[in-house]
Amino acid sequence: MGASGSGKSTLMHIMAGLDSATSGRVWLGDTEITRLDDDQLTLLRRRRVGFVFQAFNLVPTLDVLGNIRLPFELDGREPNPDEAARIDRLVQTLGLEERLRHRPHELSGGQQQRVAIARALATQPDLILADEPTGNLDSRTGREVLAVLSAAARDYGQAIAMVTHDPVAASFADRIVFLADGRMVEERGRSSAEQISAIMLGMEAAR
């Protein structure tokens, strides 16, 4: 969490192996991703990382089911029975059963974001990176999406790293890291939106 320009997105890009670090090393589990070549990073993104974006980023030509199954298709395989059951459960929990044959442009913003979350969760990645996932949503839909994400963390034990500058969104997290001008300046456990706002304002005043 941090103000605009604090380096949140850059950090996320580096964590995902999208951008290369000028110095230092990045680990995902036991894998040092700073040493991986493009092919290995491709496999890493396909199997071990999931993404949820502010702009949803669904493939416009694929329907909802096609988008959710995309990571498997990219892997050149069908979901195995366990994974298929998981996808079914996700579709149900996220309320997408009626929408499986719809294209992204036929869905509301909140529905599109739920599809993106289903896609990210389907492969049980080591880590899901969420970049301002509520940035394009109204506050009620935004809360729903945050509730879905925290339920995934609780029920599936899914690790999620979310980038945001919204204290309410950050209050859903178990651990909050504050960034300012490219540096880590604070770290807290679960906090309320009020506490987080106070920290943010304090950081601003300290400059």
Add this chain to the structure above:
Amino acid sequence: MSAALREHRSSLLVAGLSSAFGVVLLSMIGAIDTAARADAVVGASDTASALLLVAASLFIGIALYVSAVVTANTVATIVAGRTRTIALLRLLGSSARRQRSAVTREGLGVGLIGAALGALAGEALHLLLVLVLRETGVLPPADYPLIAPVALLPVIAVVLTTWAAFRTGSRRVLAVRPMQALGAAVERSGEEVGRRPVRHGIAVVLVALGTLLLGGGVAAGLVSSFGVVIAFFGGILSFTGIVLAADLVMPPLLRLVGRAMARTATGRLAAENAVRSPERSARTTIGLVIGVALVTTFAVGLQSYIDMLARAQANDPAYYAGIDEAFAMTVAVFLVLIGFSAVIAAVGMADALSLSVLQRGRELGLLRALGFSKGQLRRMILAESAQLTVTASAFGVVLGIGYGWAGAQSLFGSIEGGGLVPPGIPWLLVLLVVIGTGALAAIAAVAPTRRAVRVTPIEALAAP
């Protein structure tokens, strides 16, 4: 699937046309051969029929080459438009090779469908032509084969070249980075394009080698008609070099022309646009240049041939007494070639232009947001079309005059009383080509411009 078909409409048409062209040409040569055997009076010599076959193969070669360049160009434009989707798939873990081979597979499909449809159309046309020519007595009565097996060769060649053209045109897929899904997808700037020494080095070598071969073909043409084979390869190599260097050569030329024409802020902006995204303007210009060059090549070739024959006839009237019929036949063949090349050229041009306007929704929306009126936007695109037409026409006409003259010299230089003649330039036809290019450029930009203008600035900026 239907969206993919719409995107590849022009590539399908180009593949179909080349395939039909090849089938008709080879089948008709087969028919003429049958006629010659049936009718001893016509009795073409072996050299003559061998030459006919070589000339036909070269024309098919030219058709295939031009189709390949036009198709590769179109595919590159389509890939540029898909950058964001490709980046997203890369982000989700698709490899660049996989993305490229998906495009290449589309090419195989387009090649197969286009070539098959073209072959059917060509075969129908061939049967119709034989029927009409036999009924009217131009061809003697004989058993003409319904299908010439040799005509299958150009069909296969069309499938392969379309496939190869998709492969070449999709090279840029490899350069798409996953990060591009997160921000605005931008093409490489002029400076970045400038730093492609290997590509541009190869371009220089190809142009030099091609020019050398063209010269060699002209020289050899003074002795034998087979000099045209050398000139053919010279033409292919040199034009490939020009295509490779287009991103370096075209933008400054466009800006030069644009500045000379610009009177208003809109005009000046149009002139700068050409340089801002060199890859896009190079693609669009090449689509026009190859069309103009192709039509001019055949027109100049024909005129040079007419001039040459007129001179030879004046030198030796007795020798050329009965030449009129063969002459009329040659002119007819050339006119067909001009028509065919004009169609392929038009497809390439219209496609490159409309796609390039279509893909600029965001940029045009930004200009609207910054206070450009709809009229100014329209005028800017029109000014771009105008500078594009002038640049591409000038470049294409110069190339076409060179290629057409070299072709005529290398093919006909050895005829009795022939020798070297200056290039014959049918100015009226050249003027028509330039006017036609301008009209086509304007028309091709109309629909996408209207769409771009209708979109509100907010929609345009929000669109991914």
